[in-house]
Amino acid sequence: MNSSKPQDADVTPIQAVSKVAELEPNREAPAAMLTTNQGVGIVDNQNTLKAGTRGPSLLEDFIYREKITHFDHERIPERVVHARGHGAHGYFQVYESLAPYTRAHFLQDPAVRTPVFVRFSTVQGSRGSADTVRDVRGFATKFYTQEGIFDLVANNIPVFFIQDAIKFPDLVHALKPEPHNEVPQGSTAHDTFWDYISVTPESAHMIMWAMSDRAIPRSNRMMEGFGVHTFRLVNAEGVSTFVKFHWKPLLGIHGLSWDEAQTLAGRDPDFHRRDLWEAIETGNYPEWELGLQLITEEDMDKLDFDLLDSTKIIPEEIIPVKRVGKMVLNRNPDYFFGETEQVAFHIGHVVPGIDFTNDPLLQGRLFSYTDTQLLRLGGPNFHQIPINRPINPVYNNQRDGFHQHRIYTGRVAYEPNTLAGGLPKEAPPERGFVTYPDAESGPKLRDRSHTFMDHYTQARMFWLSMTQPEQDHIVEAFSFELGRVETVTVRARIVTMLQQVDATLAQRVADNLGLALEGQPGPTASTEVMPSPALSMIGTGNGTIRTRKVAILAADGVDVDGLKAMKEGLEAAGALTKIISVRLGGLVGAQGGPGLPIDATPKTMPSVMFDAVFVPCGPDSLEVLKANGDMLHFVMEAYKHCKPIAAAGYGVDLLRMTGVVQDGVPPQDGVLLAEKGGADKALAQQFVQAIGMHRFWMRADKMQIPA
Numbered sequence: 001m002n003s004s005k006p007q008d009a010d011v012t013p014i015q016a017v018s019k020v021a022e023l024e025p026n027r028e029a030p031a032a033m034l035t036t037n038q039g040v041g042i043v044d045n046q047n048t049l050k051a052g053t054r055g056p057s058l059l060e061d062f063i064y065r066e067k068i069t070h071f072d073h074e075r076i077p078e079r080v081v082h083a084r085g086h087g088a089h090g091y092f093q094v095y096e097s098l099a100p101y102t103r104a105h106f107l108q109d110p111a112v113r114t115p116v117f118v119r120f121s122t123v124q125g126s127r128g129s130a131d132t133v134r135d136v137r138g139f140a141t142k143f144y145t146q147e148g149i150f151d152l153v154a155n156n157i158p159v160f161f162i163q164d165a166i167k168f169p170d171l172v173h174a175l176k177p178e179p180h181n182e183v184p185q186g187s188t189a190h191d192t193f194w195d196y197i198s199v200t201p202e203s204a205h206m207i208m209w210a211m212s213d214r215a216i217p218r219s220n221r222m223m224e225g226f227g228v229h230t231f232r233l234v235n236a237e238g239v240s241t242f243v244k245f246h247w248k249p250l251l252g253i254h255g256l257s258w259d260e261a262q263t264l265a266g267r268d269p270d271f272h273r274r275d276l277w278e279a280i281e282t283g284n285y286p287e288w289e290l291g292l293q294l295i296t297e298e299d300m301d302k303l304d305f306d307l308l309d310s311t312k313i314i315p316e317e318i319i320p321v322k323r324v325g326k327m328v329l330n331r332n333p334d335y336f337f338g339e340t341e342q343v344a345f346h347i348g349h350v351v352p353g354i355d356f357t358n359d360p361l362l363q364g365r366l367f368s369y370t371d372t373q374l375l376r377l378g379g380p381n382f383h384q385i386p387i388n389r390p391i392n393p394v395y396n397n398q399r400d401g402f403h404q405h406r407i408y409t410g411r412v413a414y415e416p417n418t419l420a421g422g423l424p425k426e427a428p429p430e431r432g433f434v435t436y437p438d439a440e441s442g443p444k445l446r447d448r449s450h451t452f453m454d455h456y457t458q459a460r461m462f463w464l465s466m467t468q469p470e471q472d473h474i475v476e477a478f479s480f481e482l483g484r485v486e487t488v489t490v491r492a493r494i495v496t497m498l499q500q501v502d503a504t505l506a507q508r509v510a511d512n513l514g515l516a517l518e519g520q521p522g523p524t525a526s527t528e529v530m531p532s533p534a535l536s537m538i539g540t541g542n543g544t545i546r547t548r549k550v551a552i553l554a555a556d557g558v559d560v561d562g563l564k565a566m567k568e569g570l571e572a573a574g575a576l577t578k579i580i581s582v583r584l585g586g587l588v589g590a591q592g593g594p595g596l597p598i599d600a601t602p603k604t605m606p607s608v609m610f611d612a613v614f615v616p617c618g619p620d621s622l623e624v625l626k627a628n629g630d631m632l633h634f635v636m637e638a639y640k641h642c643k644p645i646a647a648a649g650y651g652v653d654l655l656r657m658t659g660v661v662q663d664g665v666p667p668q669d670g671v672l673l674a675e676k677g678g679a680d681k682a683l684a685q686q687f688v689q690a691i692g693m694h695r696f697w698m699r700a701d702k703m704q705i706p707a
């Protein structure tokens, strides 16, 4: 940003964004004429310079050499972790002033809309890996506040694998593809990861989350975010309150089924990236509320775990999450590389009123993020890249370095000075950052507090807080991951670790792996552990079906009135519908009339890309559908993935053919039938309710359908 152009004090995000654009001299405007990077017009962009049409190319061809050199240098190192990501712009607005807790300006004035850029990511895979893998998700938010940049570099899981940053390179080496053969991609289901976990008991709580449905989100729009560490808020009087940051999605917290996630990794590796992009393009702006758990110094001492330990949460039942503001993502990036790839987050980007604690993981991160950007973005001026620039003016005496974009004037690049009138001069304390003066003392040592040593109580709390299907999914996830591990002793060590969490969990996993339990007595965690119901994902989202995708399976001869009535009912409740048929083009209804446009075939949009399925009435339509194997598979797969399915009239016969509906057996949960067909309002209403429940997980135990 050009420091000679200070920003207005109060700007809306849209204004702020356009101001950022205004101040970006290098933002490309579409131009009529092709030029070199030096601005010289290019007359022929299809042929290199040669000595004769069949002769050798000439070294003199500066146009070709400039173009190919630029191309050869297009790739930059991908992030060592969180390489695969996608982002969006938006804004944050606080509901009411948080002045009693913090002097941060953007958290004080409900009229201020602070522009944000968010990047969601997976951790393990490289840039080209699939979106729906089982993994922790990054949820990093850059707030462009009027007092500078604040980055909330969060994950969708509130705890971490390790307690001290010195362990991070080992953890990452263990979880990344193995160094000898670079296998596997986008997965922790391999020996080195589980070997490391098996000798790192502090990871017990984290792996319970990583094996839960949290690690296979239905959408980034439907996941929580957590700052993980305990931070401090500091008010204008210098009073500090400990804080845990949360993002609460207004669409609820929902996961995929594991089978679905794996199929999607092949069918649509961009599933989450596309989902966010489309939601924003269609005006379905995702929203999260910022939540704070606020803890005074005195209350901290009453907790039976250490707030500086990143493997622990504060159960919401003990300290509720206060919802203090809302974030809306409403604009897709224009240029993936320039924005999403080059954005540089850092946990140390804080504004006055937000400060750190002694969490040893947090402290280690404070070093790592700047260091990694130096390599990735090629030097110390990465803050000048448009996506990383603060919206308020930057003045200081830092100069030079790779990729310097600013033209400084004058001879003074030091402070204090008299030659430039003493400018820029230090900020007064009420405007600048003042570190919270926490008193520190103690011997220098490499050790960990005894208050960090209970690794199992909260792992057990997580397990006990899960509903039956959620527990089943955790057992399946451990069985899958350890089933992929080749070294039997590693599998056995993990099962021994699980015995410390819960005897039933350990037994179920051991049974699936064909292992005998080694006579361990059971959890070392206190048997008194209380569940925390807030940890379950079931029933979140207040039944909303906004942006859920419903497939309508139909062919020529379909009952158009019934189809339209259902479509309108679903769309009125906020769902998105697609007509899926055996070919593209228009669909001729039983009632004649103009054809309905077909959106896709089961080959281009299989059932895994939807949340629910409706089969309308129509004898002729049924004949076509039931002769198509992809259509039968569509229904069976949707059933297998526990999705709501509705059918009307002849449509019910398609369900009969697949075995989803069986004569003499009441329909399974989430299977809704209207035998008569027609425009059935009651069916539409019931279907809306069913979709609001997301999935009918218990169905998986009751009736197996091959798919």
Ligand code: HDE
Pocket (backbone or CB within 6 Å): 079, 080, 081, 082, 085, 119, 120, 121, 137, 138, 139, 140, 153, 154, 155, 160, 164, 165, 166, 168, 226, 227, 228, 229, 310, 343, 344, 345, 361, 362, 364, 365, 368, 369, 370, 372, 373
């Ligand atoms: Fe990160 N982490 N991390 N991390 N992290 C990075 O920074 C690191 C940790 C998180 O979309 C890197 O720019 C250390 C916890 C996110 O660009 C790197 C430790 C949490 C992202 C790094 C941790 C996170 C990163 C790699 C242990 C949740 C992606 C590329 C002390 C609160 C940000 C980069 C984006 C990225 C270091 C642990 C979140 C290497 C040393 C805990 C969301 O600097």
